[in-house]
Amino acid sequence: MIKVAIVGGTGYTGVELLRILATHPQVDVTAITSRSLNGTRVSEQFPSLRGHYDLAFCEPNIEQLCACDLVFFATPHGVAQAQVPALIERGVRVIDLSADFRLKDIPAWEAWYGQEHAAPALAQEAIYGLPEVNRADIADAQLVACPGCYPTAIQLGWIPLLEAGVVEPAQLIASAASGASGAGRQAKTELILAENSDNFRAYSAAGHRHLPEIEQGLRGVQPSGASPAQVTFVPHLLPMIRGIHATLFAKSSAGLSPTELQTLFEQRYKDEPFVDVLPPGSHPQTRSVRGTNMCRISVMQPQDRDTLVVMSVIDNLAKGASAQAVQNMNIMFGLTETLGLESPALLP
Ligand SMILES: NC(=O)C1=CN([C@@H]2O[C@H](COP(=O)(O)OP(=O)(O)OC[C@H]3O[C@@H](n4cnc5c(N)ncnc54)[C@H](OP(=O)(O)O)[C@@H]3O)[C@@H](O)[C@H]2O)C=CC1
Numbered sequence: 001m002i003k004v005a006i007v008g009g010t011g012y013t014g015v016e017l018l019r020i021l022a023t024h025p026q027v028d029v030t031a032i033t034s035r036s037l038n039g040t041r042v043s044e045q046f047p048s049l050r051g052h053y054d055l056a057f058c059e060p061n062i063e064q065l066c067a068c069d070l071v072f073f074a075t076p077h078g079v080a081q082a083q084v085p086a087l088i089e090r091g092v093r094v095i096d097l098s099a100d101f102r103l104k105d106i107p108a109w110e111a112w113y114g115q116e117h118a119a120p121a122l123a124q125e126a127i128y129g130l131p132e133v134n135r136a137d138i139a140d141a142q143l144v145a146c147p148g149c150y151p152t153a154i155q156l157g158w159i160p161l162l163e164a165g166v167v168e169p170a171q172l173i174a175s176a177a178s179g180a181s182g183a184g185r186q187a188k189t190e191l192i193l194a195e196n197s198d199n200f201r202a203y204s205a206a207g208h209r210h211l212p213e214i215e216q217g218l219r220g221v222q223p224s225g226a227s228p229a230q231v232t233f234v235p236h237l238l239p240m241i242r243g244i245h246a247t248l249f250a251k252s253s254a255g256l257s258p259t260e261l262q263t264l265f266e267q268r269y270k271d272e273p274f275v276d277v278l279p280p281g282s283h284p285q286t287r288s289v290r291g292t293n294m295c296r297i298s299v300m301q302p303q304d305r306d307t308l309v310v311m312s313v314i315d316n317l318a319k320g321a322s323a324q325a326v327q328n329m330n331i332m333f334g335l336t337e338t339l340g341l342e343s344p345a346l347l348p
């Protein structure tokens with residue numbers, strides 16, 4: 001059994017980790033931290049977990065964390081980079097769900113996140129936890145930086161086209177919409193029901209902090225010599241709880257036919273257990289991935305013109321965060337990659 005601790009067990013990604021790990025056959029969760037709920041029983045805070053955990057939340061404590069094989073950080077950015085170095089020194093493996101170790105360009109990280117990075121050297125060693133690209137490196141990693149939710153949906157949608165070099169890399173446009181749980185569990189006026197329900201709006205159109213992560217990932221899969229991917233990214237807030245729908249536009253540069261395009265996607269993901277390329281003409285729905293680690297994708301070429309449209313859906317808390325973190329854990333510990341992640345989506 002893998003001994004696991006979760007730092008930040010009361011946030012949405014923390015409780016999603018707890019839900020998934022509750023039935024994982026190879027995991028024993030031995031510590032779940034929360035400073036605000038220190039001493040409160042997990043089942044008291046989350047009745048959905050009654051009968052699954054005989055634990056109370058505790059303060060983050062390095063000695064207790066060091067007694068584990070693996071520590072998940074489900075904390076706001078800035079927290080893991082302060083605490084992870086001590087764990088790495090002691091040989092503990094870490095999966096960080098925050099943005100702390102995702103970017104290799106530290107000045108860019110500091111500019112987008114508005115603070116000095118406390119562990120820049122460690123950020124260079126961290127492996128970006130997108131299994132569809134980095135599976136081999138994840139297996140040996142001591143520190144995995146889990147991708148952000150929008151970056152997961154967007155990269156998976158565009159990777160086949162960028163890898164094959166069949167679109168104009170400087171003219172990529174991503175319009176994506178997220179459910180409100182993407183903003184975390186903190187109370188914020190702009191996220192209360194009366195502000196959000198029966199409403200739809202864009203935000204951060206001038207620049208969202210996931211942009212450098214998306215571009216870093218896409219540039220990493222481009223053939224050498226290609227001009228670097230440049231993305232216009234506009235996120236939107238959807239009046240629902242879970243789910244991301246990304247609509248991705250790219251200009252074809254290779255004149256692929258719709259059949260060749262479909263084949264390109266099917267071939268790229270044929271061995272991926274968590275990427276489902278839908279039949280031609282399909283429109284993926286967020287509810288088809290709710291609570292699962294799946295990303296469902298469709299690709300189209302409307303009117304046979306040169307603008308390609310890819311649609312990609314994930315659950316922001318699952319493939320966009322906690323379930324992808326468990327997929328990474330399975331790879332790191334040599335387990336079957338799909339273990340604990342097989343349940344289909346909840347419907348309706
Ligand atoms: N929500 C989503 O869809 C996604 C989120 N992420 C990222 O995952 C991380 C967690 O997100 P989310 O669950 O939404 O966040 P929440 O705001 O819902 O939860 C944050 C958790 O971190 C704990 N925490 C806060 N500050 C500290 C600290 N200084 N030391 C230790 N623990 C702390 C909180 O508990 P307490 O204060 O009681 O200690 C709480 O349990 C974030 O970095 C987020 O950007 C990534 C992908 C998707």
Ligand SMILES: CC(=O)N[C@@H](CCC(=O)OP(=O)(O)O)C(=O)O
Pocket residue numbers: 097098099147148149150178179180181182183184209210235237
């Ligand atoms: C709806 C909503 O507010 N979504 C969040 C998603 C960011 C997130 O989850 O944070 P990471 O950078 O750790 O991935 C946002 O746009 O800020």
